[in-house]
Amino acid sequence: MQKICVIGGSRYFGKLLVKRLQAAGHQVTVINRGSTPPPVGVEHLVVDRNDEAALTAALDARTFDVVVDQVCYTPVQAAIAARAFADRTRRYVMTSTIEVYDPATAALPTVPAGTPVPEEIVDPATWLVAMDLPWHDDAYVEAHYAEGKRQAEAVFTRVGGVEFASVRSAHVLGGGAQEFTGRLAHYVERIAGSRAITVHTKALPTVFIHYEELADLLLWATTADFTGPINACSDGPLDVHDLAAIIAMRAGRGPVYRTVPAGEEASPFSFDRYYAMSNARAKELGFSFSRTADWLPGAVAEALTTEPSPTA
Template structure:
């Protein structure tokens, strides 16, 4: 049994992670602002992680074997966490994102075309951090999501260190997460099921290129493994095998709706649908495999994810409007 703190953990794969940690017999504490109660047997601390004094008071003398941070979006949040959890945990795992590799939001180390990007493409040990940017402004944060994650990784990487109160820091850079039907709160897969089922066109680039995906349950399993079994530090890419472009994703939806997909070119009035990219946007999962994690293939779970999203779309369409 390990003592594990999950920051966030109130929805989607974070909620599933908490359930799995508890089912495995670990002593789990969830920290959030009260947006969702954890399952029975899980300690719940209701506090705003951005309020350092309140967070310290809520934690009291508690210490943990591992902290899993599901909701760290800025270097300011990371700096607070680094101070608060110094000396309280031996390991800190942050959920990060494929978007740290988006070349549209940062100057990155060049990677050959059509090559899945490895973790060293974005090195948090060298990434510049600016705590003075308006990270508390919601609009700024939304438009700088990828940079917020990059800088958060950088802060926690440097805070880990080797001195007194240090911890091993690991970041899990998740691919685009699908599955779970209505639990997939971004609605990106639902966008395709609704449009294809209704015979509406899907806006795509002229030559869309592949990206990578992961099922929400597989991501929860990987985070469980990263917290309780693995002992790596640094960034780790998390994606199922089998990159897909937007046409392949739409075809998977069409196969279950029985309708031929329609496409239209992107315009100012019809911006690209989710997952339509003009750049190769795939990650390499070789490091995670080398450390012992076995990934599924996207084809193993995508039909089921589409089926869930389609069932939700059909149920929604059947509800009469007022």
């Protein structure tokens, strides 16, 4: 049994992770702002992680074997957490994102299309951190999501005395209404309603992961013996046409496409730039991934039975 603290953990794969940790026999503490209570038997600290004084006071004399940070989006948040958990944990696992590799958001080494992107393309040990940017502005953080994650990883990487690992997640799907981004629902509702999906002329593939598989990987990461970033994605990249074809088979009607000019925004998962991740490092460390094509039809079936979104 380990003492594990989860920051966030109130919805989707974070909520499932808390349940999996508890089922595995760990002593779990959840820190969030109190929107959703954790399962019975899980300690709940209601505090804003952005308030360093309040966070430090809430932690009191607690120590943990591992902290899993689900909701760190900026280097400022990372620095607050690094100070608050100094000498309180031996291992810190941060949930990061595939978006750190998006070449539209930073000057990154070129990866030929079709070559799975490895972790070293973005090295947090050498990434520049700029704490003086407007990281307290929610609109700025949303617009600079990828850079916020890159810099947060960089802050934690440079903290001494703690094992730091980041899990760079692919696009997460599955769970029906739990999939709060609405991206899969966007496709399901448009294909089922014969409404056009906007795509790029040459749509490039990306990678996905089921929310249950991501929860399992994060559970594994709490006890695995590695530091640094790992990519988390199921086997088998898909482009927007592959995705639509699987949905069309379940919905019983074909997709309708509308091609947009270069540079114009298209539907989610239609990309005109390549940054599909490689999961080779996680496999070498001992984690086994499923195939996207095996679980995606079930995720589509769940989405088809979910109440449609009025804005999709």
